[in-house]
Amino acid sequence: QKEVEQDPGPxxxxxxxxxxxxxxxxxxxxxxxxxxxxxxxxxxxxxMYTYSSGNKEDGRFTAQVDKSSKYIxxxxxxxxxxxxxxxxxxxxxxxxxxxxxxxxxxTHLIIQP
Amino acid sequence: GAVVSQHPSWVxxxxxxxxxxxxxxxxxxxxxxxxxxxxxxxxxxLMATSNEGSKxxxxxxxxxxxxxxxxxxxxxxxxTVTSAHPEDSSFYICSARDREHYNEQFFGPGTRLTVL
Numbered sequence: 001q002k003e004v005e006q007d008p009g010p011x012x013x014x015x016x017x018x019x020x021x022x023x024x025x026x027x028x029x030x031x032x033x034x035x036x037x038x039x040x041x042x043x044x045x046x047x048m049y050t051y052s053s054g055n056k057e058d059g060r061f062t063a064q065v066d067k068s069s070k071y072i073x074x075x076x077x078x079x080x081x082x083x084x085x086x087x088x089x090x091x092x093x094x095x096x097x098x099x100x101x102x103x104x105x106x107t108h109l110i111i112q113p
Numbered sequence: 114g115a116v117v118s119q120h121p122s123w124v125x126x127x128x129x130x131x132x133x134x135x136x137x138x139x140x141x142x143x144x145x146x147x148x149x150x151x152x153x154x155x156x157x158x159l160m161a162t163s164n165e166g167s168k169x170x171x172x173x174x175x176x177x178x179x180x181x182x183x184x185x186x187x188x189x190x191x192x193t194v195t196s197a198h199p200e201d202s203s204f205y206i207c208s209a210r211d212r213e214h215y216n217e218q219f220f221g222p223g224t225r226l227t228v229l
Contacts, residue, residue, distance in 0.1 A: 008154065036220075043117070043206050043220035044157070088156070100147050100159035100172070101218065 003027050006089055006104030014112050019076040023089035023104045026070065030091040030102070033065050035074045038086045038106065047087075048074065079111045116140055117209050119221035126197055127229055134192045134224045136207030143209035146190040147218065148182060151204040163190050197228045 006023045013019055021035075032051055036044035048063040050056045050072075056063045062075040072091075076083055086108050090101040116139040126132050136146055145164050149157040161177075163169040163184035171177045181193040190209075194201055204225055208218040 004156070006156075041204070041223065041225065043119075043208075043222045046217060046219070049217060090157075100149075100162055101157075102159075103156040105154070105156045 003102050004089065004091065004104040007107055008105050010108040010110055012110040012112060013079060015079060015081060017079050017111075019074075019079050019083070019109060019111075021074040021076075021087050021089075021107050021109070023072050024070055025072075025091060025102075027091075027093065027102075028067075028070065029093040031067075031094075032092045033063070033072050034090040034092075034101065035061075035063055036088040036090060036103075038088055040086075044088055044090075081111045081113050084109060084111045115211055115217075115219045117143075117207065117219050117221040119205075119207060119224050121224060122222060123225040123227075125227045125229065128198050129196055131193055131195045132197055132226060134194075134205055134207075134226075136190045136192070136209070136221050138188045138209045138211075138219075141209075141211045141213070142187040143190075143211065144187065145210040146184055147208045147210075148180075148190075148192050149206045149208065151206060151223075157206060160192075194226065197226070199228045202226055202228045 004025045035048040038044045053065050053067045060077045064073040086106040088106040089104040118137045120135045148160045151157045160175045161169045161171045163182045169182035184190040206223040208220045
């Protein structure tokens with residue numbers, strides 16, 4: 001079993017829809033959880049950063065972490081065509097910047113105009 | 114702020130040659146830099162962690178004699194792929210930890226390496 005599982009998609013939704021992206025993980029030591037957005041042939045861009053369980057909201061983005069279920073989610077409201085990209089979940093067991101991150105494969109999201 | 118650059122953005126080389134990739138933090142001091150590799154439709158895989166002024170720590174399965182990492186200053190780390198072979202063709206991405214934003218990593222745009 002891989003440490004982080006993420007459905008690669010593609011996930012195609014109409015503009016304006018609410019998007020739900022998810023990852024599951026097996027390592028209970030993970031405490032820091034991140035979501036990155038990656039455009040084709042570009043480096044990942046940090047979207048959301050959360051510590052332990054709970055919710056965090058930033059504009060149209062909401063990140064949720066449920067450590068008891070080892071499950072994290074990213075919600076995108078009022079999705080726009082410019083949101084089309086690959087979304088990577090990442091996690092770490094010791095301060096997201098202290099050690100290397102463990103990534104999911106990424107979900108390819110397509111927002112249809 | 115927190116911009117990381119990589120050079121070159123893409124490189125094509127012949128099998129057996131060595132290639133050097135630079136990673137720079139442009140507007141902050143990076144005490145720690147990380148090197149990742151990403152194969153098509155795969156996740157980023159951590160290769161090594163480098164701290165300024167010390168030897169890099171390599172992940173299991175990554176050959177340290179093949180992937181030479183130097184972190185000579187707080188703004189520059191280099192990855193040299195020695196005696197490159199076609200199976201080394203990949204997308205190499207660095208990230209840097211900002212002293213102020215301790216828990217975050219900022220990624221460079223990546224370098225596409227193709228070995229013929």
